[in-house]
Amino acid sequence: MPPLPAPVAEQIAGLTFTTGQPLIIVDADEVLFYFMRGLEIFLTGRDLYFDWASYALYGNIRQRADDQPVAAELLHPLLQHFFAEATENLEPVDGAAAALAALSAKGRVLVLSNVPMSAREARRRALQRHGMDFPLIANSGPKGPAVAALIARANAPAAFIDDIPHNHASVAQLAPAVHRLHFIADPRLAALLGPAADCHHRADSWPDLQQLIARLLVLD
Known part of the structure; x- marks a missing residue:
């Protein structure tokens, strides 16, 4: 497996996990924020x-x-x-905070964002302000290595939500058991791209995502 960048490894090492608690690993740009x-x-x-x-x-x-x-x-x-x-x-995506709040009753929500480290605290403040105060991992590069590391720590089923097809491909290669959900919040952008080749499902809204994640991870 490709090595994790040191700053990403350090952030993951600082997290605590409840063994077996399902993970919901969610991107930020065009997933939580427009x-x-x-x-x-x-x-x-x-x-x-x-x-x-x-x-x-x-x-x-x-x-x-x-x-x-x-x-x-x-x-x-x-x-x-x-x-x-x-x-x-950045404006929060409609329905994201409510869906994640409901899912977090049984699942562990983590935000995995390719935001520059220099903007990490700004993203954290935005998440807090908009009711999405979940642990934030500022990643760099394809997301498969980080997702694989998270799964190894949690020893639990997981769902991964992202708008970028190559991130789905990376996760499919390195953490194939993860449920991969493709979502693009801006409808103008979504119209330019079909479902990611390596996703399991394409969703059009956060209510749809909430239902999918709850069913896939048995959170109902």
Whole structure:
């Protein structure tokens, strides 16, 4: 298995688990928070816009002046500025807090987010403010190694919810027993992408996810 980045391993080592308690491992951007809504506001303030031609960020973030895409070497620093400025103020996804509150009565909810470590505390504050005060793991790279490490610690069934297909592929490879649920909160973004090839289910809302997770993990 690929090694966990040290900061991710340290965060997981700091968690406590109840053996056998089902895990609900949930992404944040476009799952708990409307990432694209916030990004559009951020881009507008910089005379940029999102083209909505595909699911990818690269090639779709364009300059209003000439409609040219932002150069690849400028995209990473631009997104780092976005996370620094906007993470704490992203709008929560409809129904997420209520669903997770209900599921947490029997399951253990963990937020596994590829938020930069520099924005981790901002994300934690946003989760708290919107009624989703669950442990947060700031990950980097594909999520399979982190999910496999969590499953090894918990020795329990688990569900994984994420919007990015390659994260489902990574989890399928390294933690195949995990139930993989594909969810994209923004309907404009969801329309650009079919169900992830390596997911078990695609859901369209948090009420749907809540029912699926409760049934799969026997939480009713």
